[in-house]
Amino acid sequence: MNTTPILANIAKHIALTSDEENYFLSLLREKSFNKKELILRESQRCEYINFVNSGTLRAYYLSNDVKETTVMFAIKDWWITDMNCFMNLQPAMLHIEALENSQVIQLSKNNLDKLFLEIPKFERFFRIIFQKAYIREQLRGIENLSLSAEERYQVFSNKYPQILKKVNQKQIASYLGITPEFLSSILSKSKK
Amino acid sequence: MNTTPILANIAKHIALTSDEENYFLSLLREKSFNKKELILRESQRCEYINFVNSGTLRAYYLSNDVKETTVMFAIKDWWITDMNCFMNLQPAMLHIEALENSQVIQLSKNNLDKLFLEIPKFERFFRIIFQKAYIREQLRGIENLSLSAEERYQVFSNKYPQILKKVNQKQIASYLGITPEFLSSILSKSKK
DNA sequence: CAAAAAAATTAAGGTAGTTTAAGATTTCGA
DNA sequence: TCGAAATCTTAAACTACCTTAATTTTTTTG
Numbered sequence: 001m002n003t004t005p006i007l008a009n010i011a012k013h014i015a016l017t018s019d020e021e022n023y024f025l026s027l028l029r030e031k032s033f034n035k036k037e038l039i040l041r042e043s044q045r046c047e048y049i050n051f052v053n054s055g056t057l058r059a060y061y062l063s064n065d066v067k068e069t070t071v072m073f074a075i076k077d078w079w080i081t082d083m084n085c086f087m088n089l090q091p092a093m094l095h096i097e098a099l100e101n102s103q104v105i106q107l108s109k110n111n112l113d114k115l116f117l118e119i120p121k122f123e124r125f126f127r128i129i130f131q132k133a134y135i136r137e138q139l140r141g142i143e144n145l146s147l148s149a150e151e152r153y154q155v156f157s158n159k160y161p162q163i164l165k166k167v168n169q170k171q172i173a174s175y176l177g178i179t180p181e182f183l184s185s186i187l188s189k190s191k192k
Numbered sequence: 193m194n195t196t197p198i199l200a201n202i203a204k205h206i207a208l209t210s211d212e213e214n215y216f217l218s219l220l221r222e223k224s225f226n227k228k229e230l231i232l233r234e235s236q237r238c239e240y241i242n243f244v245n246s247g248t249l250r251a252y253y254l255s256n257d258v259k260e261t262t263v264m265f266a267i268k269d270w271w272i273t274d275m276n277c278f279m280n281l282q283p284a285m286l287h288i289e290a291l292e293n294s295q296v297i298q299l300s301k302n303n304l305d306k307l308f309l310e311i312p313k314f315e316r317f318f319r320i321i322f323q324k325a326y327i328r329e330q331l332r333g334i335e336n337l338s339l340s341a342e343e344r345y346q347v348f349s350n351k352y353p354q355i356l357k358k359v360n361q362k363q364i365a366s367y368l369g370i371t372p373e374f375l376s377s378i379l380s381k382s383k384k
Numbered sequence: 385c386a387a388a389a390a391a392a393t394t395a396a397g398g399t400a401g402t403t404t405a406a407g408a409t410t411t412c413g414a
Numbered sequence: 415t416c417g418a419a420a421t422c423t424t425a426a427a428c429t430a431c432c433t434t435a436a437t438t439t440t441t442t443t444g
Contacts, residue, residue: 123315130322137329145369177337
C-alpha cells in the first residue's frame, strides 16, 4: 500500500507521532477500481470515505433515472464519499464511478469513529477538510446562481485545469448544469 | 448576556465541564443590530463568527453592484459568517444584514484559535458544524441543478417554514436564483 | 396619519439554455 | 482490427425564465 500521499495530505494540517501514524495506517485498506466501475451505488450503504491515490472519480446524482448532475470530481490527493450517507448512515443519494483505473485508500465509518476517540487531533484534521469543502460548495453555489454558463465554464477550467484534461464534455456539462449540446456550442463559439 | 441558547447548541454535540463552559463564555461578546443594519460589508475584514440569539440575518453576494444572490438565512440557533473571509483572513465577499432587530453572540477568530488550543473538544464541535454545513450546501447545489424553480420553492418552503414566514419574496427569489417577478408568477399560478 | 419608499403583481416581448434529431468522430470491446 | 457504442457537433424549434415597465399593495418613516 502506497501510504506516502495520504500521510503527506494529513501532515498539511496536523503532526502525527510515528505511533499515531501506525495506528492510523492500521485502520486503512487499499482498493482498486477499473474504469467505469462503481465505487458507490445509489440506495446502498456508504461505508467508506475514499482518498484518491491515483486515477479519477466522479460523484453524481441521477434524477428520475435519467438526468445526471455531477456533484464533484476527485483526482489524486482528494477525499470523496457521499458525505451525508457516510456520516449519517443514510442510504446513498449519489453514485460514485471511476472514470479511469483508480486506486483509493478507504477508511470505514467505524474506523473513523475509533480514530476520533484514539487520536483527537483527527477531529482537527477533518474540521479543516469540512471547512474547506463547505467554503468550496458555497462558492460554487454563488457561481451557479450569478454567472452565465459560459462564465461558469471559464471559472471551472481556470480552477481545475487537471480535471479538465481527464473528463469528457458530457461530464463537464453535467457539472456546470447545462446540456452537452449547449456546452459544445459555447466551445465552438469561443474558438472564433 | 443570554447564554442559554448557545450552551444548549454546543451541548448537542460535546459535553463541557463548568470550567470549560466559563472559559468559553469569557471569549464571547454580545451585540445587537437594528433592522437593515449590516453585520458585515463586502471587502471588510470579517472578524467574527455569529451565533443568532434572536432575529433574522441574511448573507448575500452582490454581483456588479446590482444583482443579489442570497447565500443563506440565519434565524435563532444558527451560526453565520463569511466563512472564507473569517477562516482565511480574506476580505469579505458577502454582505450580512439584519432583516429585523437581532441579537447575536460573536466569537472572534483570535478567540476561536485560543479555544481550539485550550479545549480541543471544540475541534469536534466545529467539525460537526462544518460537516453539516457542507452536506447542506451540497444538497442545495444538487437541487439548484436538477429541479425547476417551482420545485425549488416547494423544497425551500417545506424545509424552512420558519424562515419563509420571516423574509419577503424578493429575498426568497434571490435565494432560489430567480427574479421576484418570476417567483410572483409561480405563486399566483399555484394558488389556482 | 400622510407621504414616500419598497415590495408585489401583471403582462408583453426577449433570450439563455433545452429538446430533438441526424450526421460525424472517437472510443471501446471482442 | 473491425463493428458497436458512446461522444461530439450542428441546427431548428421550443420553453423556462428574464427584462422592462406600468400599476397596485404593503411597509416604513417622519
